[in-house]
Amino acid sequence: MNYYIISFFITALISLLIAIFVLSRNPKSKLNITFSLFAFSVFVWSFFYLFFALSATNLQALFWDRCLMAGAIIIPAAFMHFILVHLEQDTKYKGFIYLNYLICLSFLAILPTQLFIKGITPLFGFRYWPDPGVLFHPYFAWFALNTIIAHLLMIRYLRASQSEKKNQIKYIFAGTLIGFIGGSTNFFMWYQIPIPPIGSPLVAMYVITIAYAITKHELMDIKLAITRTAAYGIVGLLLAGSFAALNSLAMPISLAMTANGGLALFWAWAAHRLREIIQTPLEEKWITGWYDKNKLLNRITQRLIPVMEKEDVFSIIAEELKSTIRISRIDVETENLESGYADVAKNKNNVVIPLSSSSGPEGKIILGPKTSEDAYNDRDLTLFRSIRLQAVAIFDRIRPYETIKKEFEANEKKLYETEKQLERSARLASLGTLTAGVAHEIRNPMSVLRSKAQKLENKLEDKAFLKEYAALSIKHIDRILNIIKGMLDQSKSHEAETKPININTLIEESLAYFAITKINVVKNFSDCPQIQGDPIRLSQVFINLIQNAIRAMPEGGTLTISTAPENGEIIIKVADTGKGIAAENLEKIFNPFFTTWNEGVGLGLSTTHRIIADYKGRIEVKSQEDKGTTFTIYLPVKK
Numbered sequence: 001m002n003y004y005i006i007s008f009f010i011t012a013l014i015s016l017l018i019a020i021f022v023l024s025r026n027p028k029s030k031l032n033i034t035f036s037l038f039a040f041s042v043f044v045w046s047f048f049y050l051f052f053a054l055s056a057t058n059l060q061a062l063f064w065d066r067c068l069m070a071g072a073i074i075i076p077a078a079f080m081h082f083i084l085v086h087l088e089q090d091t092k093y094k095g096f097i098y099l100n101y102l103i104c105l106s107f108l109a110i111l112p113t114q115l116f117i118k119g120i121t122p123l124f125g126f127r128y129w130p131d132p133g134v135l136f137h138p139y140f141a142w143f144a145l146n147t148i149i150a151h152l153l154m155i156r157y158l159r160a161s162q163s164e165k166k167n168q169i170k171y172i173f174a175g176t177l178i179g180f181i182g183g184s185t186n187f188f189m190w191y192q193i194p195i196p197p198i199g200s201p202l203v204a205m206y207v208i209t210i211a212y213a214i215t216k217h218e219l220m221d222i223k224l225a226i227t228r229t230a231a232y233g234i235v236g237l238l239l240a241g242s243f244a245a246l247n248s249l250a251m252p253i254s255l256a257m258t259a260n261g262g263l264a265l266f267w268a269w270a271a272h273r274l275r276e277i278i279q280t281p282l283e284e285k286w287i288t289g290w291y292d293k294n295k296l297l298n299r300i301t302q303r304l305i306p307v308m309e310k311e312d313v314f315s316i317i318a319e320e321l322k323s324t325i326r327i328s329r330i331d332v333e334t335e336n337l338e339s340g341y342a343d344v345a346k347n348k349n350n351v352v353i354p355l356s357s358s359s360g361p362e363g364k365i366i367l368g369p370k371t372s373e374d375a376y377n378d379r380d381l382t383l384f385r386s387i388r389l390q391a392v393a394i395f396d397r398i399r400p401y402e403t404i405k406k407e408f409e410a411n412e413k414k415l416y417e418t419e420k421q422l423e424r425s426a427r428l429a430s431l432g433t434l435t436a437g438v439a440h441e442i443r444n445p446m447s448v449l450r451s452k453a454q455k456l457e458n459k460l461e462d463k464a465f466l467k468e469y470a471a472l473s474i475k476h477i478d479r480i481l482n483i484i485k486g487m488l489d490q491s492k493s494h495e496a497e498t499k500p501i502n503i504n505t506l507i508e509e510s511l512a513y514f515a516i517t518k519i520n521v522v523k524n525f526s527d528c529p530q531i532q533g534d535p536i537r538l539s540q541v542f543i544n545l546i547q548n549a550i551r552a553m554p555e556g557g558t559l560t561i562s563t564a565p566e567n568g569e570i571i572i573k574v575a576d577t578g579k580g581i582a583a584e585n586l587e588k589i590f591n592p593f594f595t596t597w598n599e600g601v602g603l604g605l606s607t608t609h610r611i612i613a614d615y616k617g618r619i620e621v622k623s624q625e626d627k628g629t630t631f632t633i634y635l636p637v638k639k
Contacts, residue, residue: 015043030085038078044071052128058120061128065109065120069130073111073139077104079176082152086172087157100146107139126192132190140187147180189574236277237299239267292323293383300387304394307605308401310334310362313394314355317387318365324381329368344384351376353384357395442480449476501538502528503563503570503635510542511561518556526564529637537611544604545574545631552578552629568637569617575630589621 019039019259026032048068055061077100084090090097110116115135123129154173188195246259303316311334318330345352351367370376459465504525509522549559557577564571581589585596590609612619617637623629 005050005053008046008053011046013041015039015046015391019043030090031082034078034082034085036634037076038082040076041071041078044068045075046071048473053130058128061120062117062130065130066117067130069111069117070108071109072143073104076143077101080150082145083153083172086169087153089153093636096637102211103142104492107135107142110135113360123189123192124196126189129189133449136190147430151177151263183508197616234278235271238274239271242267284445293379293386294326296383297386297390298319298600301390304390307394308398310395310398310402313391314363314365315352317355317391321365321367327367327369328371331368332363333366334363344381346376348625351380351384353388355388355391355395357392357399359399362391434631446476501533501535502530503528503538503572506535506539506559507542507563507572510539511545513543514546514550516550519550519553520556520558522558522560524560526562528563528570531570531615531635532638533615537614540613541608541633542572542574544608548604548631549574549576549578552576552580557628565637570635570637572633572635573630574633575628579626580625580629581621582625586621586623590619 016039019036022032022039023036043552045068048064048071052061052068055064065381080100081090084093084097107116112135115133116139117136118133120128121131132451151173152484154169157169158173185195186197189197193454196600198430242263243260247256253257286308298318300320304313307313309318314332314334318332321327324332344354352370353365353367355364356364367376374469455465456469466534503612507523507525546559546561553559553576560573560575562575564572580597609619612633612635620632
């Protein structure tokens with residue numbers, strides 16, 4: 001007998017708690033109301049079954065049996081209604097639902113009469129067992145018919161549906177099938193079949209299974225209610241236990257009152273805090289992917305405050321959602337936004353969160369399935385909509401920065417292209433100036449060769465002359481070829497060629513382009529380490545500076561070029577004794593198109609400045625009118 005008493009007590013307790021929890025979560029929901037009615041009817045049946053099992057007389061047993069059968073009569077009507085609501089077919093079968101409740105009320109009306117239960121008799125070892133009346137049999141048929149139809153409807157839904165509700169129905173089907181099979185063992189002895197109600201504890205399986213469906217597949221979203229109740233229960237037990245332990249001690253009344261007052265004050269302070277400490281790990285451990293919506297939103301907000309890049313907004317939101325809600329995969333799209341979504345869109349186990357600013361769509365975050373395989377519920381969608389609203393303000397804040405950044409990058413690119421064109425123009429302009437000097441350099445060796453060639457016909461037998469002529473020809477032809485090669489190199493656009501460069505050698509080669517007659521060239525070269533760079537571009541620097549120095553000394557003067565290593569840099573100085581640069585022009589000389597020469601285009605020094613800057617170096621100028629100018633270049637040596 002203890003087996004039945006314990007099983008009915010557990011079934012009654014679980015059924016009542018679940019009924020209250022579900023109804024409290026959403027008292028206006030048809031699904032919650034019908035399920036709570038079903039669970040409450042099971043509570044009535046199992047609760048009064050407990051008293052029936054403890055009856056001391058036939059009269060008591062008959063009274064409690066009629067009470068428990070009231071719950072048993074409501075069960076089929078409430079269960080059928082719950083299933084039809086959950087399958088969203090209650091409107092279609094509204095007439096059937098009304099008929100079911102009418103039949104239910106009819107059986108409840110005759111329950112107190114002998115038409116339903118004739119009396120109580122001992123049977124198969126039980127002191128008290130009900131003797132069915134004539135109308136009990138139609139009730140049993142009606143009970144069985146509702147049970148069968150409800151499960152057939154669920155089977156049909158499982159076969160035809162592809163929705164996320166399919167998993168919920170699977171658990172409901174399995175739980176209620178086990179529960180009704182267990183509960184059916186109560187009917188055998190009504191028909192004199194010697195099988196006791198040993199399956200009654202299985203009735204509790206339906207509540208346990210549906211509770212699992214609730215927590216695992218979001219059937220009615222009562223997870224927080226369950227965890228909070230568990231937390232309150234633990235705190236209540238600790239509170240009661242502490243007072244019981246305190247008052248079990250022998251102590252004077254005054255001390256007992258003081259101790260109880262102190263303990264009461266402690267619990268007034270600690271109860272709520274302890275409940276939160278217990279509740280949070282319960283929710284985190286028991287409910288996969290559980291999260292505190294407000295905490296998550298606050299965390300996202302705090303991380304987005306300093307953000308100034310659009311990509312970082314998407315990255316932070318995706319990272320927080322993935323780690324907190326436990327999402328298997330998250331994709332971010334910021335392109336092809338023409339087919340954007342106006343709101344959070346849910347598709348099976350995926351969710352699309354479109355993010356936008358006041359100006360229009362900015363992108364979307366596509367959430368894959370949760371790692372727990374739970375479906376996204378209304379709570380999740382509410383969170384995602386809150387994030388959308390939050391993102392509008394963030395994007396509006398960073399949009400001006402993004403616009404300025406894009407314009408800056410576009411202008412920087414245009415400027416770079418312009419400077420490259422200027423560099424090429426400067427190179428060509430330099431070539432024009434160099435042409436006269438180069439022509440002179442070519443004319444001299446050609447004149448020598450022509451003079452020797454004129455004598456060649458008369459000295460064909462003179463081997464010494466021929467040998468001298470051959471050596472001289474090779475020397476002057478090589479010089480001409482080198483000059484031509486240098487001109488071609490200056491006129492072509494080059495891909496950056498990086499190789500070790502000896503600065504002293506490069507300056508010597510640059511000097512070779514010029515026919516210097518009236519100017520005294522002084523070279524103070526120190527032993528310098530090689531640098532990595534493009535010799536063509538760097539030679540253009542020296543050609544520009546040497547050319548400017550020569551122009552500044554039309555009547556002659558001294559050009560001094562010196563090199564020296566110092567503090568990880570090579571310092572190159574190009575100094576002339578020319579007419580100098582006016583003080584008001586010193587700040588302008590590196591500007592494109594600034595020139596004091598009537599025939600100049602003003603690109604040489606701006607190009608020089610650009611090339612030196614590309615090598616992370618710097619160029620400085622000092623000048624005094626009528627005394628001369630000194631350009632100082634600092635080139636870093638890369639180790």
